[in-house]
Amino acid sequence: MSTPVQEPKVYLPPQELVKSAHISGLEAYQRLVAEAQQDYTGYWARLAREFVTWQTPFTQVLNERDAPFFKWFEDGRLNVSYNCLDVNVERGLGDKTAIIFETDDGQVTRVTYRELLARTCQMANALRSRGIQKGDRVVIYMPMSVEGVVAMQACARIGATHSVVFGGFSAQSLRDRIQDAGAVAVITADEQLRGGKQLPLKAIVDEALSLGGCDTIRDVVVYRRTGGNVGFNAPRDKWLHELLDGQPDRCEPAWVEAEHPLFLLYTSGSTGKPKGVQHSSAGYLLHAALTTKWTFDLKPDDVFWCTADIGWVTGHTYIAYGPLANGGTQVMFEGVPTYPDAGRFWKMIQNHRVTIFYTAPTAIRSLIKAAEANPDVHPKRYDLTSLRILGSVGEPINPAAWEWYHANVGGGRCPIVDTFWQTETGGHMITPLPGATPLVPGSCTLPFPGIVADVVDETGKDVPWGQGGILVVKRPWPAMIRTIWGDPERYKKSYYPADFQGKYYLAGDGAIRDAKTGYFTITGRIDDVLNVSGHRMGTMEIESALVSHTELVAEAAVVGRPDDTTGEAICAFVVLKRPRPTGEEAKQIAKALRDWVGKEIGPIAKPKDIRFGDNLPKTRSGKIMRRLLRSIARGEAITQDTSTLENPAILEQLSQTN
Numbered sequence: 001m002s003t004p005v006q007e008p009k010v011y012l013p014p015q016e017l018v019k020s021a022h023i024s025g026l027e028a029y030q031r032l033v034a035e036a037q038q039d040y041t042g043y044w045a046r047l048a049r050e051f052v053t054w055q056t057p058f059t060q061v062l063n064e065r066d067a068p069f070f071k072w073f074e075d076g077r078l079n080v081s082y083n084c085l086d087v088n089v090e091r092g093l094g095d096k097t098a099i100i101f102e103t104d105d106g107q108v109t110r111v112t113y114r115e116l117l118a119r120t121c122q123m124a125n126a127l128r129s130r131g132i133q134k135g136d137r138v139v140i141y142m143p144m145s146v147e148g149v150v151a152m153q154a155c156a157r158i159g160a161t162h163s164v165v166f167g168g169f170s171a172q173s174l175r176d177r178i179q180d181a182g183a184v185a186v187i188t189a190d191e192q193l194r195g196g197k198q199l200p201l202k203a204i205v206d207e208a209l210s211l212g213g214c215d216t217i218r219d220v221v222v223y224r225r226t227g228g229n230v231g232f233n234a235p236r237d238k239w240l241h242e243l244l245d246g247q248p249d250r251c252e253p254a255w256v257e258a259e260h261p262l263f264l265l266y267t268s269g270s271t272g273k274p275k276g277v278q279h280s281s282a283g284y285l286l287h288a289a290l291t292t293k294w295t296f297d298l299k300p301d302d303v304f305w306c307t308a309d310i311g312w313v314t315g316h317t318y319i320a321y322g323p324l325a326n327g328g329t330q331v332m333f334e335g336v337p338t339y340p341d342a343g344r345f346w347k348m349i350q351n352h353r354v355t356i357f358y359t360a361p362t363a364i365r366s367l368i369k370a371a372e373a374n375p376d377v378h379p380k381r382y383d384l385t386s387l388r389i390l391g392s393v394g395e396p397i398n399p400a401a402w403e404w405y406h407a408n409v410g411g412g413r414c415p416i417v418d419t420f421w422q423t424e425t426g427g428h429m430i431t432p433l434p435g436a437t438p439l440v441p442g443s444c445t446l447p448f449p450g451i452v453a454d455v456v457d458e459t460g461k462d463v464p465w466g467q468g469g470i471l472v473v474k475r476p477w478p479a480m481i482r483t484i485w486g487d488p489e490r491y492k493k494s495y496y497p498a499d500f501q502g503k504y505y506l507a508g509d510g511a512i513r514d515a516k517t518g519y520f521t522i523t524g525r526i527d528d529v530l531n532v533s534g535h536r537m538g539t540m541e542i543e544s545a546l547v548s549h550t551e552l553v554a555e556a557a558v559v560g561r562p563d564d565t566t567g568e569a570i571c572a573f574v575v576l577k578r579p580r581p582t583g584e585e586a587k588q589i590a591k592a593l594r595d596w597v598g599k600e601i602g603p604i605a606k607p608k609d610i611r612f613g614d615n616l617p618k619t620r621s622g623k624i625m626r627r628l629l630r631s632i633a634r635g636e637a638i639t640q641d642t643s644t645l646e647n648p649a650i651l652e653q654l655s656q657t658n
């Protein structure tokens with residue numbers, strides 16, 4: 001007897017939204033999909049003319065001659081910062097608030113488009129005064145701040161390629177990125193303020209540069225945020241306010257080619273070394289502007305709030321570029337969701353009358369826990385009636401968290417857009433449109449109009465709906481990754497592998513389409529990449545950090561296991577160069593190794609579980625059997641075939657918690 005299949009719950013878009021949305025009704029969505037199907041390049045060309053202001057209009061749309069190194073709008077010229085700032089001022093939005101910035105300790109400042117343009121120009125002039133030019137790479141290691149956005153926009157204005165490094169990365173990680181990018185300058189702050197604590201930034205830059213290999217760096221520009229004591233190394237180091245002093249508030253933008261690299265952003269892959277994902281100017285800007293408008297139904301009166309950090313791609317596309325390219329008003333937040341208490345997000349939504357709220361499932365899950373433990377921080381205690389649309393990003397949102405978010409934050413009236421995308425895709429790929437798409441909790445629903453996503457098997461053949469497989473994108477799209485900085489071969493191998501005859505973009509995720517509706521559900525990474533609190537971590541990267549502790553560690557293997565709050569948790573199996581520790585000693589060594597990984601990569605990479613063994617489960621040819629380790633990490637009984645295992649007794653040992 002088969003058990004009856006429960007029909008998934010469906011949430012239709014609210015009638016009012018169907019009437020008023022930019023993309024109103026499913027038919028409107030389908031018309032766009034059909035338009036793209038009939039004339040793919042015509043569709044994107046139409047939008048590129050509508051959403052981007054060109055200095056020199058393009059005549060070529062897509063160039064596939066050097067596939068998979070695709071080029072979009074190749075002969076057009078533009079400036080991204082001009083599109084985000086000047087265009088809005090010229091349209092009469094000079095006095096409109098661009099950014100409502102709230103500090104960790106609750107101080108609020110508002111910045112208009114006119115001011116943001118002036119500050120960006122001054123910063124751009126300051127960078128030019130240091131000899132920074134079009135094509136130079138600039139690393140930005142900054143806290144969440146208006147200055148952080150201004151730094152990104154200023155780079156864009158002069159055609160310098162920025163590479164923002166998240167403020168939680170260690171000196172070592174920062175050094176690796178500076179070195180790989182060959183950056184000429186670092187823009188940083190004295191310290192950052194998060195959750196009432198002052199955390200170092202400049203000191204970490206100093207340490208990174210002292211590790212060597214950063215000879216390309218000529219300038220370190222320091223924004224004074226906390227006033228904390230920092231070492232100053234003249235003439236290399238300069239205070240930002242001193243550099244800005246007397247700089248004109250106008251700056252002629254550098255008109256760059258459409259393909260000019262706007263930014264690099266380092267992300268984890270299946271091998272040890274992070275990859276510098278290179279994005280273009282025009283194609284990226286188009287998708288940032290377009291998806292911000294359609295996915296969030298952004299209107300002139302909206303107050304948009306994306307809670308991501310500018311150190312991640314979400315903070316690039318949906319803070320630094322997308323909302324500004326639309327002349328929108330957005331909230332930007334320096335702090336953390338749990339300070340001074342776990343009601344902070346709800347209080348800020350209430351105070352700023354936020355209408356569109358975009359956050360990560362991991363934040364929602366931890367705020368659910370907090371609200372259950374303390375009714376004072378429950379969203380029901382706050383006036384959240386300003387909200388009209390909610391969003392989710394970074395990892396799958398489990399249906400229970402979806403329902404809670406919908407009922408308690410959205411008051412049952414706000415559609416949730418569960419946006420699937422990646423650092424490499426530049427913007428949303430599979431997502432509901434709030435006035436068009438019926439929602440099913442746990443599904444990111446349908447591809448954004450013009451994105452040809454599908455599910456195939458290992459040979460690249462389509463799998464029928466209802467059957468799981470590999471998520472691919474069958475046509476290049478304007479905002480896609482252009483290459484991996486300095487490693488075009490790795491770009492080809494990672495994203496256009498020979499398995500699919502180099503035809504399809506491989507996302508690295510598994511997916512399944514609903515048998516009836518074709519809706520997508522992402523089933524998780526199919527490579528050695530973990531997703532911890534929405535942060536991407538390579539298992540190999542953590543393994544190499546562990547084994548770089550040559551005094552203690554002989555061998556290490558890292559796998560993921562499900563975690564209620566963080567989505568996935570990092571589990572390390574470690575063989576030491578000394579006898580396997582137990583009890584108190586095991587705890588101490590585990591702590592030392594966690595701290596070590598924190599120093600090597602950053603606190604986000606610290607393994608939650610560390611287990612010690614005399615050995616690791618290996619095949620006779622010496623290959624570590626990770627699937628067995630995955631079962632052990634989950635606390636599951638081992639049901640897999642272990643006949644090829646050299647040392648079966650090790651499973652028993654590793655299954656014991658030390």
Ligand code: WT7
Nearest residue numbers: 393394395396418419420421422423509522536
């Ligand atoms: C990976 C990309 C998207 C920007 C932030 C993360 C996972 C992302 C979803 C979603 C299920 C998701 C995928 C993807 N992911 N969004 N809505 N549903 N999974 O960017 O660090 O490049 O990570 O995050 O596994 O491949 P990223």
